[in-house]
Amino acid sequence: MRIGFDGKRAFHNATGLGNYSRDLLKILATHFSDDEYYVYNTKPKKIDRLSSFNNIIEKLPVVAFWKKFSSIWRQGPILSQLKKDQIQLYHGLSGEIPRGIKKSGIPSVVTIHDLIFVRYPELYSFFDRKIHFNKFKYASEKADKVIAISEQTKNDIITFLGIEASKIEVIYQGCHAVFKEEVSIQDKSEVKKKFNLPENFILNVGTIEERKNLLSIVKSIKELKTHLVVIGRKTTYYQTVLKYIDDNRLSNRVHFLEGVDLKELATIYQMAYVFVYPSIFEGFGIPIIEALYSKTPVITSKGGVFPEAGGPDTCYVDPSNTEEFSKAIENLLNNKQKRTEMADRGFTFVQKFNDDVIANNIMQLYRSILNERN
Template identity: 35%
Template sequence: MVFQIMRIAIDARAIFGQRAGKGEYVYQIIKHLAKIDQKNQYFLYTRGNLSENFGANFSARQLKLPSFFWHFFVWLDLKFRLKPDIYFAPTSYIISSLGVKNSVIMVPDLVAFLFPKEHLPAAVFLEKIFLKKALRKSRCVITISRSTRDDLIRLFSILPDKIQVIYLAADQGSKKKASPVFLKKTREKYNLPSRFILSVGTLEPRKNLIRLLRAYRGLNMKECVLVLVGKKGWHYQEIFRQVRDLNLERCVRFLGYVPREDLFALYHLAQIFVYPSLYEGFGLPPLEAMNCGTAVITSKTSSLPEVAGCASILVNPRNTEELTRAMRLLLTNDILRAKLVRLGKIQAKKFSWEKTAREIYLCFKNLLK
C-alpha cells in the first residue's frame, strides 16, 4: 500500500509572544503533531520568526502584514500557490469563510454569541460576520468540549456528524513536582505569604473576578491573600477599582503575566485554586491546577464540569455567598482538600496532548479517504 503524504497548512500566529489560552493550546497541538507525525508535510503560516524547530517536515511561511491583509494574502497563497490537502484554522474563521479546500476549523468557544457584552466588541463583530460562513464551508468542525458542540448545534443548526469533540490537556510540565529550592525562589520572587488563594486568567469581565473579590472580602481571612495571575484584558480597570472600593489593596496581589515554569510553581504553592469564570470553551487553568496537586473550586457552567468532573467543588459563579462558603470550606477542611487533590490528579490523567494531537491527525486523515 502506497502511503499518501498529506500537505497540511496551519494558521500558527497564536504561538508567538506571551502564550496564554489559545496561544498555549495551538502551541501544544503543533508540538505534539510533530511528535507523532514525521511523514506528512506541515506549513505553518505566521507573522513572526519561528524560533522553535518542530522537525524536518515542518516549515514556516511568514507574512509580516497587518491582520486584514495577512488573512487575504494567506488565502490567496493557499488557494492559488500552496494548494494544501488540509487547511487547519485553530483560532480564526476568516480564511475558512472565504473558501479553502478541506478546511478544518476549531471553535474553542461561542462567547461572542452567548456573552457579547462581556467580550471584545471587535472580536464579537468579526465572529458574527465570519463564523457562520466558515461553519458552512468547512469540511470538519472541531470543538473542545461537548458544551460548545451542543451550543453550535443549537445556535447554527449544524449536523452533529460534522462536529468532532476533541479535548485539550494540561501542559505535562505542570505534572512534574517542582523542587523545594525552585518553589522557595518563586515564593521570594513574588513576595508571597505561606498561604494564598490563586486564580489564573486574563483580567476581563468574563472571568468574573469582581464577584471573586467580593466573595474573598466576605471570607474575612486576611492572612490568606488572593493572588491573581493574568495579563490585563478588556475592561480590566473595573477590577482594580473594585479592589480599592473594598479596601483590599493589602490582601490582593496582581502578578500580571508570568512565565510557564513560574505559573506551575504558583499552582504547587497555592492553598487552593479558584476559577469562577462565567463561561469557558474548555478551561485549562483548573486542569493545570489539578495536575499540580491543588484543590480546585470552579463554576458549574458551560464546559467546566466536563473538565473538573467530580474532582472539584462546583459553584454557581453568579452567587457570591456560595463562592465564599466554598472557599471557607476548602481552606478550613484539610480532609476534604486532600481528597480533592487526590481526585484532581486522577481527573487530570484523563487528558493528554498526545491524545489531542492523534485525534486531530485522524480527523485530517479521514477527510482524504
C-alpha cells in the first residue's frame, strides 16, 4: 500500500502535533514495513527524525510555482502530485485535508486532536478560531473517516462539528520509544549535574500557557518541602507565573529548564518523585503517558480526558483547588510505598498505548476504507 501524509508538522514542529505525526509514521513504518509512506512537506525540513526509515519518503513540491507558494499548495493543488505518486489513501495528521480530495477519488482520513478553540474561545483570536473551525469542519465532512485521539475529542466532534458518531474512530496516541527505556544511574547522574537538579523534585512538562495551569502547582508547593522542575516553551503567561514566584520568594525552588533533548527529558521523568499536570483541558495529554511509561506517579485534573490517559490509579484533583493539589502532592511525597504502587499500576495500565496496538488499529482502519471503496 502507498499512503500519503501531511508532513508539515512532522518536519517543522518539535513538540505536540509534530510528535504525534513522527511517532505514528515510525510506528507504521516499523510494524508494516512492506508499505510505503509518502510524507508531503511544504519546504526544507527543520526537524530530521525520520530519515532512518527507507519506507518513509519525504516529498516536496515539484513545480517551481508551488515551491514558492507551498502553503497554498498543500491546501489543494497537492492533489495532482498525489495522483502522480499513485497514493492510495491520504491521512491528514493535524485536522486538515486538501480541498477537493473527495472529488479526486483518493480516499482520506483526518486526525482531530482537540477542539479547544471552541471550548475556550478566549484563548484564541477571532480569526484563528474561524480558520481552525472551517478547516476542521471541512476535513471532518469530506474525509472518509475521522480519527479522534480520545473519547473526549470524539464527543466534541459530534457536538461542535455535527459529525455522525459512526464516522469517527477513537485511536489513542502513544509516545516516543525513549520514554519506555530504563535510564542508567550514570545517565541520571550526568543529567542531574548538567541541569543542577535538586534531590527531591516534582515535575511538570508542557507549554507554559494559561490553559496548562502551571500557577496552581507553584501555589500548591509554597508550604511544601520540595522543588518544582518545569520543562516547556514559554508564552506571555510565564510572566504571570514568574511574578508570583518572585513575590513569594520561590525562585530557589522552581526551576525552569531549557535546551532539554528527548533523552534528557526521559531521564528527568524517571528521576522525578511525582509528575503533576493540572491542565484545564486537553485533547488527550501525552505527558501523562510519558510519565506512566517512566514509572512516575501522576497527579492530574479531574474529569475530561484525563482518566482516559491516566487510568484508575492516577491521582485526580480539582485543578482550581490549590489546597487539594497541595495535599495530594504532600501525601505522595511522604509515602514511598504509595508512590511505588501507583507507578507499578500505572505502568501496567499504559501498555494499552503500546506501538503494536496503535499500528494495528490504524492499519485496520486504512484497509477497511479501501475495502469499502473497492
